[in-house]
Amino acid sequence: ETGVTQTPRHLVMGMTNKKSLKCEQHLGHNAMYWYKQSAKKPLELMFVYNFKEQTENNSVPSRFSPECPNSSHLFLHLHTLQPEDSALYLCASSFYNSPLHFGNGTRLTVT
Amino acid sequence: SQKIEQNSEALNIQEGKTATLTCNYTNYSPAYLQWYRQDPGRGPVFLLLIRENEKEKRKERLKVTFDTTLKQSLFHITASQPADSATYLCAPNTGGFKTIFGAGTRLFVKA
Numbered sequence: 001e002t003g004v005t006q007t008p009r010h011l012v013m014g015m016t017n018k019k020s021l022k023c024e025q026h027l028g029h030n031a032m033y034w035y036k037q038s039a040k041k042p043l044e045l046m047f048v049y050n051f052k053e054q055t056e057n058n059s060v061p062s063r064f065s066p067e068c069p070n071s072s073h074l075f076l077h078l079h080t081l082q083p084e085d086s087a088l089y090l091c092a093s094s095f096y097n098s099p100l101h102f103g104n105g106t107r108l109t110v111t
Numbered sequence: 112s113q114k115i116e117q118n119s120e121a122l123n124i125q126e127g128k129t130a131t132l133t134c135n136y137t138n139y140s141p142a143y144l145q146w147y148r149q150d151p152g153r154g155p156v157f158l159l160l161i162r163e164n165e166k167e168k169r170k171e172r173l174k175v176t177f178d179t180t181l182k183q184s185l186f187h188i189t190a191s192q193p194a195d196s197a198t199y200l201c202a203p204n205t206g207g208f209k210t211i212f213g214a215g216t217r218l219f220v221k222a
Binding site for chain 1: 115145147152153154155156157160200204206207208209210211212213214215
């Protein structure tokens with residue numbers, strides 16, 4: 001149990017589907033993050049929220065839409081994805097810029 | 112642009128030996144540097160943080176060094192065990208919420 005819970009663990013979706021990834025943290029942290037991890041590539045920072053306000057958007061395509069309703073919950077809404085978007089999507093949280101606590105990710109496959 | 116380099120080839124060592132992993136960075140000056148461990152199918156787990164004014168940090172069998180002149184950090188695992196087999200990620204950080212990771216080095220410890 002990492003204190004950061006991601007659902008679902010696995011997701012298969014077609015290119016025309018709409019789905020959402022969910023992340024919840026029980027650590028009292030103020031910052032939440034989305035990272036993408038593709039095979040043989042470094043973790044790519046996608047979005048950062050601090051106290052519900054977005055502070056980073058790393059030139060992510062608009063087919064990925066984040067939502068942070070409060071400091072404990074983070075969503076990633078997905079629509080009209082491409083096969084190259086298949087990856088492990090990791091959520092993390094932190095207390096200010098202290099070390100990150102990661103969830104175990106959602107393995108996404110786009111068919 | 113900022114660049115982080117870790118040995119892309121896997122490191123194979125015998126149980127009981129010391130594993131040494133390297134992290135080099137260019138084009139920025141991190142205020143601190145973090146090391147994480149990642150097991151297959153799971154999110155990274157924070158191990159150690161070393162600040163720019165610290166030369167060395169230890170935690171149990173782990174030791175990290177930070178040379179801001181060479182722009183390099185070394186991560187050592189002494190008396191290595193098969194359970195230490197994992198991918199190790201470094202993350203030099205300039206402060207703020209933008210934590211960027213290296214691609215990681217895969218470590219295999221043989222019994």
